[in-house]
Amino acid sequence: MESITILGLIAATLTTFAFLPQMLKAIINRHTKDISLLTYIIFVIGIILWFIYGIIKNDLPIILANIVSFIFAFTILILKIIYK
Amino acid sequence: MESITILGLIAATLTTFAFLPQMLKAIINRHTKDISLLTYIIFVIGIILWFIYGIIKNDLPIILANIVSFIFAFTILILKIIYK
Numbered sequence: 001m002e003s004i005t006i007l008g009l010i011a012a013t014l015t016t017f018a019f020l021p022q023m024l025k026a027i028i029n030r031h032t033k034d035i036s037l038l039t040y041i042i043f044v045i046g047i048i049l050w051f052i053y054g055i056i057k058n059d060l061p062i063i064l065a066n067i068v069s070f071i072f073a074f075t076i077l078i079l080k081i082i083y084k
Numbered sequence: 085m086e087s088i089t090i091l092g093l094i095a096a097t098l099t100t101f102a103f104l105p106q107m108l109k110a111i112i113n114r115h116t117k118d119i120s121l122l123t124y125i126i127f128v129i130g131i132i133l134w135f136i137y138g139i140i141k142n143d144l145p146i147i148l149a150n151i152v153s154f155i156f157a158f159t160i161l162i163l164k165i166i167y168k
Contacts, residue, residue, distance in 0.1 A: 008137050014130030022120035034118035036106035046098030053092050 009061070016065050019072035026079040033084065040077040047073055093145070100149050103156035110163040117168065124161040131157055 026032050047069045054062030110116050131153045138146030 004137065004140055007133060007140070011130050011133035011137055014126050014133060016130075018123050018127035018130060021122040021126070025120045025123075026118070029118065032118050034110070034113065034116050036109045038105040039102050039109075042098050042105070043102035046095050046100075046102055049091060049095035049098060053088065053095050056088055056091070 012061065012065050016069050016072075019069065019076065023072045023075050023079075026076055026083070030079075030083050032076075032080045035076065035080050037077075037080050040073055040080055043073050044070065044077055096145065096149050100153050100156075103153065103160065107156045107159050107163075110160055110167070114167050116160075116164045119160065119164050121161075121164050124157055124164055127157050128154065128161055 022035075026035070047066050050062060051066040051070065054060075054066060106119075110119070131150050134146060135150040135154065138144075138150060
């Protein structure tokens with residue numbers, strides 16, 4: 001695999017899994033007051049559009065990265081709505 | 085411009101500008117307790133790697149999107165460190 005491809009995969013992994021600690025923090029603390037509702041609404045819509053983009057382009061890394069991102073971001077959005 | 089390219093641009097705009105409301109919320113409220121420090125450390129590193137990836141690939145949309153993302157995410161990270 002080319003170095004540039006590896007760099008892209010590391011970048012994608014970091015920007016995707018970055019939201020795992022935020023999800024866990026919201027689950028553990030049951031407190032999401034400082035989290036922006038609008039941020040996660042826009043972010044989730046954007047992730048869904050990236051997923052559709054990946055499907056149409058038949059681009060597996062984009063599809064997979066956005067499935068994982070959706071799980072984290074959608075969970076944070078639900079926790080934001082529940083815990084406020 | 086192709087419909088698929090427009091879809092990609094809309095997706096990129098949403099996942100980039102999603103963090104503007106979070107940045108503004110942190111600036112206005114001066115309170116970031118519920119925001120995950122680790123999330124924004126990993127996110128900022130990932131964005132820097134995406135930026136380098138864009139430079140090497142000479143891909144202007146990736147470069148521009150990640151400059152904007154960096155401004156929002158790095159500001160949120162600094163506010164998280166300042167306000168705790």
